[in-house]
Amino acid sequence: MADILSQEEVDLLLSAVSDGDIARAEKPADSDRDMHMIAYDFRRPERVSKEQLKGLQSLFEAFAREVSILFPPYLRTIVRVDLTSIDQLTYDEFILSVARPTALSIIDMSPLEGTAVLELSPSMVFPIVDRVLGGRGTALAEPRELTEIENRIVQRIVTMILDSLKRSWEQLIEFDLSVMQQESDPLIVQIVAGSEMVVLVGYEIHIGETVGTMNFCIPLLVLNPVLDQISQQVHYIRRMSPEQTRLTQEVLMRTLVKAVSPVDAVLGTVKLTLNDINQLQEGDIITLDTSIHDPVSITVGGIPQFIAKRGRRREQSATQLLAFTVE
Numbered sequence: 001m002a003d004i005l006s007q008e009e010v011d012l013l014l015s016a017v018s019d020g021d022i023a024r025a026e027k028p029a030d031s032d033r034d035m036h037m038i039a040y041d042f043r044r045p046e047r048v049s050k051e052q053l054k055g056l057q058s059l060f061e062a063f064a065r066e067v068s069i070l071f072p073p074y075l076r077t078i079v080r081v082d083l084t085s086i087d088q089l090t091y092d093e094f095i096l097s098v099a100r101p102t103a104l105s106i107i108d109m110s111p112l113e114g115t116a117v118l119e120l121s122p123s124m125v126f127p128i129v130d131r132v133l134g135g136r137g138t139a140l141a142e143p144r145e146l147t148e149i150e151n152r153i154v155q156r157i158v159t160m161i162l163d164s165l166k167r168s169w170e171q172l173i174e175f176d177l178s179v180m181q182q183e184s185d186p187l188i189v190q191i192v193a194g195s196e197m198v199v200l201v202g203y204e205i206h207i208g209e210t211v212g213t214m215n216f217c218i219p220l221l222v223l224n225p226v227l228d229q230i231s232q233q234v235h236y237i238r239r240m241s242p243e244q245t246r247l248t249q250e251v252l253m254r255t256l257v258k259a260v261s262p263v264d265a266v267l268g269t270v271k272l273t274l275n276d277i278n279q280l281q282e283g284d285i286i287t288l289d290t291s292i293h294d295p296v297s298i299t300v301g302g303i304p305q306f307i308a309k310r311g312r313r314r315e316q317s318a319t320q321l322l323a324f325t326v327e
Contacts, residue, residue: 048088048199048220048227055230057086059169060201060216066164071207074160075131076303080206081214087202092194094217098186101145105158106181106191111173114222115180115191117215118158124205124212129153137208145184155179161214173226192219199223265308265319266297295322 005013048056064081071079094117098104103120122143129150131137146154162177169175183189192198201216223230268288280286296319298306308319 047197049231051231052227053086055232056199056201057083059172059230060086062168063165064203066168067161067203070160070164075128075137075207077131077137077208078206079208082204082206083201084204085200085202087200088197088220089200090194091192091196091198091217091219094198094200094215095186095189095194098215099143100186101143101184102186103146103154104183104186104189105155105179106183106189107158107162108176108178108180109218109222110176110178112175112222112225114219116219116222117189117191117217118161119186119215119217120154120158121213123210124207124214125150125154127207127210127212128157131207137210139210151182155182158182172229192221196221261301264299264302265310266299266304267310268294297325 061083064083068079068081071081098119099121102122103125105118105120107116107118109116123139125146126140126143127137129146132153158179162175162179166175166177197220199218199220201218203214203216205212205214268290270286270288272286292310296308296310297304298308298319298321300306304325306321307323307325308321311318311320
C-alpha cells in the first residue's frame with residue numbers, strides 16, 4: 001500500500017510548486033494540431049461512406065438488370081426490377097419491419113464470412129408460383145405459409161436470383177452463394193446480433209400486372225472486407241459517350257432483328273379426358289370450340305400477340321392480322 005502524506009509534507013509540496021522548484025506538467029504545444037476528431041454514433045457504429053454507397057448502388061443496379069433479363073423467359077411474361085432504396089439500419093429494425101408470413105432465405109455469402117437474408121414478399125412469391133405451375137400469375141387475397149412444393153419452387157427461384165448476383169459482382173468478387181435455410185417467420189431468423197448494422201437493399205418487382213417487393217439484407221460485418229474495393233471501383237466506372245451509346249444500340253438492334261421466334265395461328269382448342277385421348281386413332285375428327293367465322297389467335301413465342309381472320313392466299317392457308325391483343 002502506498003504511503004499517505006502527512007499534512008506537513010503536503011504543505012511543503014504546495015510551497016515548492018508556488019516557488020517554482022517543481023515545474024507544472026504542460027501539454028505538448030502541438031497536441032491540438034495533431035488531434036483529429038470525428039463524429040461517432042455508438043448506437044449506429046460502422047456507417048457506410050458516401051463513396052461506398054455509390055459503389056453499392058452501381059452493383060445492385062447491375063443486379064436488378066440481370067434479374068430483369070433472367071425472369072421473362074422463365075415466367076413467360078414481362079418482368080421489370082427497380083432498385084428503390086439502399087438503407088443502413090440495425091438488424092432488429094429490419095426484422096421488425098418484415099411482415100409475417102413471408103419467404104425468407106438465409107444465404108451463405110462465401111467466400112465472405114457470414115450470411116445474408118433474401119426476403120421475397122407474398123405479393124411476389126405467389127404470382128411466380130402460379131405462373132410456374134401453369135397459371136396466369138394470380139396473387140392471393142390473404143398471404144399464407146408456403147407448402148412443401150411451393151417451397152421447392154421458391155428455392156429454385158432464389159437460386160436463379162443468386163446466379164444473377166454472382167454475374168453482377170463478378171468483376172469485384174467471385175461469389176459461391178448457396179441457400180442454407182428457408183423460413184416464413186422473420187422472428188426466428190437471427191444471422192447477427194440485433195444491434196449490428198446491416199445494409200438493406202429494396203427492390204420493386206413488376207411481374208405482368210402484379211407488383212411485389214424483394215429485400216436483400218447484408219450485415220456490415222460481411223461486407224467490410226470488400227467495402228474499400230467497392231469505393232475504389234466507383235472511380236473506374238466508365239460511362240459511354242452519346243456516340244458510343246448510339247452505336248451500341250444499333251448493334252443490339254441489328255442482332256435482335258435477326259432473332260428467330262415461332263409464330264403460330266391457333267384455330268381453336270378443345271378439352272378431352274385422358275381416356276378420350278388414349279382412344280384417339282388416325283382418321284378421328286376433333287370438334288374445336290370455335291366456328292369458321294371466329295377470329296384466330298396469333299401467338300409469338302407461345303404468347304398471344306394478334307387477332308386475325310382465316311383465309312387463303314393462292315394455294316396456301318393464310319391469316320390476315322386485324323388487331324393487337326394482350327395476354
